[in-house]
Structure formats: C-alpha cells, structure tokens
Amino acid sequence: MQDVATGKSHKMLFLNTLAFTICFAAWMFNGVLVTFLVDNQVFDWGPVQIGWLMGIPVLTGSIFRLPAGMLTDKFGGKPIYGTLLLVCAIPMYLLSKADSLTTFALCSFGFGLAGVSFSIGIAFTSVWYPQKRQGTVLGIFGAGNAGAALTTLFAPTLLNRLTDNGAHIEGWRQLPVYYAMMLASMGILFFIFAENKKPESSTKNLIQMLKPLSNIRVWRFGLYYFLVFGCFVAFSQWLVSYFVNVYYLSLVTAGIFAAAFSLPSGVIRALGGWLSDKFGGRTVMYWVLSASVLLSFMVIIPKMDIYSPGRGVMAQRAGSVTEVTSTVIGIGDKRYSLKAKPDELNNFDDRMLILPSKQTWQEPAVEVGQQVKKKELLAKGVTRIFFQANVWIFAGIVVLLGSIWGIGSAAVYKLIPDYFPEEVGVVGGMVGVLGGLGGFFCPIVFGYLLEWTGLWTSCWMFMFALSLLCLLWMHLVATRMMKSKHPKDMQKFEISS
Numbered sequence: 001m002q003d004v005a006t007g008k009s010h011k012m013l014f015l016n017t018l019a020f021t022i023c024f025a026a027w028m029f030n031g032v033l034v035t036f037l038v039d040n041q042v043f044d045w046g047p048v049q050i051g052w053l054m055g056i057p058v059l060t061g062s063i064f065r066l067p068a069g070m071l072t073d074k075f076g077g078k079p080i081y082g083t084l085l086l087v088c089a090i091p092m093y094l095l096s097k098a099d100s101l102t103t104f105a106l107c108s109f110g111f112g113l114a115g116v117s118f119s120i121g122i123a124f125t126s127v128w129y130p131q132k133r134q135g136t137v138l139g140i141f142g143a144g145n146a147g148a149a150l151t152t153l154f155a156p157t158l159l160n161r162l163t164d165n166g167a168h169i170e171g172w173r174q175l176p177v178y179y180a181m182m183l184a185s186m187g188i189l190f191f192i193f194a195e196n197k198k199p200e201s202s203t204k205n206l207i208q209m210l211k212p213l214s215n216i217r218v219w220r221f222g223l224y225y226f227l228v229f230g231c232f233v234a235f236s237q238w239l240v241s242y243f244v245n246v247y248y249l250s251l252v253t254a255g256i257f258a259a260a261f262s263l264p265s266g267v268i269r270a271l272g273g274w275l276s277d278k279f280g281g282r283t284v285m286y287w288v289l290s291a292s293v294l295l296s297f298m299v300i301i302p303k304m305d306i307y308s309p310g311r312g313v314m315a316q317r318a319g320s321v322t323e324v325t326s327t328v329i330g331i332g333d334k335r336y337s338l339k340a341k342p343d344e345l346n347n348f349d350d351r352m353l354i355l356p357s358k359q360t361w362q363e364p365a366v367e368v369g370q371q372v373k374k375k376e377l378l379a380k381g382v383t384r385i386f387f388q389a390n391v392w393i394f395a396g397i398v399v400l401l402g403s404i405w406g407i408g409s410a411a412v413y414k415l416i417p418d419y420f421p422e423e424v425g426v427v428g429g430m431v432g433v434l435g436g437l438g439g440f441f442c443p444i445v446f447g448y449l450l451e452w453t454g455l456w457t458s459c460w461m462f463m464f465a466l467s468l469l470c471l472l473w474m475h476l477v478a479t480r481m482m483k484s485k486h487p488k489d490m491q492k493f494e495i496s497s
Contacts, residue, residue, distance in 0.1 A: 061115015
C-alpha cells in the first residue's frame with residue numbers, strides 16, 4: 001500500500017474497474033444464453049444440466065482465484081490482468097462453434113477464467129491506495145459487478161435481433177464473438193495504459209505467502225462472502241429462469257428484472273465500502289446478515305392455489321332429503337342454507353393481491369330421497385387459499401436483497417486489508433475462491449432442490465438457512481471475544497475478531 005493516493009492511483013482504479021466490468025459480464029454470459037437456447041428448444045437441457053452450465057464458468061473463476069491473487073502479489077497486476085483478458089477471449093470465441101453439452105461445458109470452463117479478475121483487481125487496486133481508503137476504493141472497484149446486469153439487460157435483446165426473433169436461430173452464435181472481441185480489446189488496452197506495481201510481500205516464498213490461510217478468520221470471511229457474493233452471482237443467472245417459469249415472463253422482460261437485481265448490487269458496493277470505512281466492517285455485516293435473514297424469509301412462500309376441506313354442513317336430525325340445490329338442502333321441514341361457489345373464482349389472479357386470500361363455499365354431498373342420520377354430512381366445505389406472490393412486490397424484495405448483498409460484499413473486503421494488509425492478494429484470493437464457489441454450487445443446489453421439492457422458492461429457503469448460519473456464527477464469535485477481552489463492557493462491539 002502507498003501512503004497517499006495519486007493521479008496514477010485513480011487511473012489504475014479506473015482501468016481495473018473497467019476490466020472487471022467486462023470480465024464479469026463475460027463470466028455471467030451463460031445465465032442468459034443457456035436460458036435462451038433452452039427456451040427456443042435449440043438444446044434439450046433439463047434444470048440440472050442448466051444449473052451445471054451456469055455453474056461451470058463460476059467454478060473456473062473461483063478455484064483459480066487463489067493462484068491468481070498470489071501471482072498478482074508476486075508479479076504485479078499488469079501482466080496477470082492483461083494476459084487473463086486475452087486468454088479468456090479464445091474459449092469465448094470458440095463457444096460460437098459449440099454444438100453439444102460437452103463442447104458447451106468445455107468452452108464455459110475456459111471463459112470462466114474471467115472470474116479470477118476479481119482477486120487480481122482487488123490485489124492490484126489495494127496497492128495504489130492508503131489503508132484508510134481501502135473500503136471505499138475496493139467498493140468502487142467492486143461496482144464492476146454491474147457487468148452482470150449489463151449482460152442480463154442487453155444480451156436478451158441482442159439475441160432476439162441476431163436471430164430475427166427466433167426466425168434464424170443460429171444467429172445466436174454471433175454473440176459470443178462480440179464478447180470475445182470486448183475481452184481481447186480490453187486486454188490490449190490494459191497492456192498499453194496500465195502501470196505495474198507490487199506489494200512489499202512480493203519477496204515472500206510460497207510457504208510464507210500461504211501462511212495467513214491457517215487463520216480461521218479467513219475461512220469465516222469466506223463463508224460470509226459465499227453468501228453475499230456467491231449467492232449474488234448465482235441469482236444473477238438463476239433469476240432469469242425464475243421469472244420465466246414462475247411468472248411466465250418473456251426472456252427479455254425476465255432479463256430486465258434480473259438486471260434490476262444485479263445493477264444496484266454492483267453499483268452500491270461503493271456505498272458499502274464507504275459505510276465500512278465509517279462504521280466498521282463488522283457493524284455493517286451485522287445489518288447485512290440480519291436483513292438477509294428477514295428478506296429471504298419474506299419470499300419463501302411460493303405462488304400457490306390450494307384447495308382444502310372447509311367447514312361443512314351436518315344434519316341436526318335424521319330424515320329424508322327433500323330438496324337439494326346449490327344454496328339449500330331440505331330434510332323434511334328443515335332447510336339448511338349453503339354457501340354458494342363464487343362466480344368470480346376463475347378471475348382471482350386478475351387483481352393485485354399482497355397478502356394470501358381465501359374463498360370458501362359448500363357443495364351438496366346428498367341426493368333427493370336419500371335417508372340421512374343425525375350429524376351425517378349434508379354438504380362438504382371447500383376452502384381455496386390463493387397467494388399471488390405478486391411479481392412487483394417479489395422483484396422489489398429481490399432488488400433490495402441484492403443491494404444488501406452488494407453492501408456486504410464491500411464490508412467483507414474492507415476487513416481483509418485491515419487484518420492482512422500485506423497479504424491482500426492471497427487472503428482476498430482465498431475469500432474470493434469461497435465466494436465464487438457459492439456462485440458455482442448454488443445454481444446446482446437450486447436445480448436439485450427444484451427437482452426434489454417441485455418448488456421454485458426452495459432456493460429462498462436455502463438462502464434463509466445460510467443467512468441465519470452466517471449471522472449466528474458472527475454473533476457467537478463476537479460475543480466470545482467480548483467476554484474474553486471486554487467482560488465489563490458487553491455493549492460495545494469494537495473488538496478484534
């Protein structure tokens with residue numbers, strides 16, 4: 001790190017952020033393309049295969065983050081970042097030639113290397129700024145997450161134009177070529193305009209560089225990042241399919257909603273960095289994890305239309321049935337009123353409903369001339385429970401959740417240079433690996449949960465459990481540290497953990 005930021009620092013921040021935005025847009029490419037190809041029956045892939053194809057690029061960009069961060073600490077960011085951009089352009093171009101699940105997966109594995117740009121950029125950006133500005137600066141760099149929103153926002157429209165709205169479906173193959181050109185162009189610009197810089201730890205050997213990974217704090221930070229970044233990555237892709245299948249939206253409209261989730265989350269990382277500088281990373285994480293628990297719980301209830309037995313009508317005395325209509329049953333001189341089935345039953349979804357709604361009615365269970373006993377059922381009750389899970393309310397909650405995760409992503413990376421100032425590349429790379437693995441495993445988990453439960457909201461159940469786990473672990477660690485270091489001041493949370 002250097003003591004004072006300079007004009008050169010700001011130039012490198014701009015180049016790193018721009019390169020990260022392009023890499024992130026490429027990294028999330030399969031979320032739109034795979035959905036488009038399946039929706040147009042170009043490939044017959046099921047939910048699990050879709051989950052794997054969405055997850056493979058994320059896997060590549062995750063498992064190589066640690067070595068990429070170490071190489072950046074060792075050689076500086078210019079040669080590593082520039083080379084990465086040029087290398088990723090090759091499999092992205094080859095994707096335009098893919099014609100099977102295997103070739104698609106192999107190309108996806110290759111261009112998924114774009115995901116390691118995060119650990120490279122974090123390490124290469126941090127060396128240009130003083131420690132007191134790390135939260136804000138790394139938050140600005142992290143705004144490159146908005147690249148995911150650019151893909152989900154513009155790629156569906158481009159696919160429609162390239163394929164003439166599906167009339168010439170093979171036109172989709174041009175889109176990977178455009179993305180490859182962007183990656184290659186950015187790589188060339190980076191080599192021309194970037195300046196190299198290494199941290200003081202660049203003289204350490206491999207064992208010394210890996211030493212911080214024995215600290216449990218690194219792995220705890222990694223779990224937080226698994227949630228706030230990995231799940232953001234997963235939903236940046238998964239939400240396209242979610243909106244198409246649950247709300248029957250077109251691919252373009254679903255892409256706009258998914259972009260509404262991705263864009264604020266990326267941009268707001270700068271605010272998250274500033275808040276972390278001002279109030280501390282741990283304080284911000286308390287709010288982030290608490291909000292994640294609450295918001296994920298709010299979207300657990302699925303859109304549903306349930307019919308269940310309701311309150312029926314029983315005979316008060318024995319007798320012969322003399323009359324049966326939709327509203328009345330007669331037994332001798334005794335008449336029983338029934339609640340008729342509503343005429344507007346089939347129009348329930350035409351209104352905007354916030355809370356679950358119900359309708360009840362009764363249907364005759366006897367016939368004229370039938371002999372009934374006392375307390376025998378004359379009419380069965382039917383209850384219809386309907387929950388609209390309104391798309392606008394759902395989208396609002398999801399966008400808010402994405403923004404909260406964006407703030408949390410910045411807060412996690414504020415903590416890293418605070419505790420590991422000379423090992424940002426290694427520690428940031430390891431935390432990035434764990435976070436990136438969240439982006440890989442979550443779509444696969446979502447696919448299996450959907451297969452097992454049949455509920456699209458099963459992914460939010462998983463988010464609720466994961467958020468609660470992170471919050472409880474952080475609180476237990478903080479409480480334990482307060483008891484050992486500040487036993488007389490349990491109300492203060494400014495502790496070291």
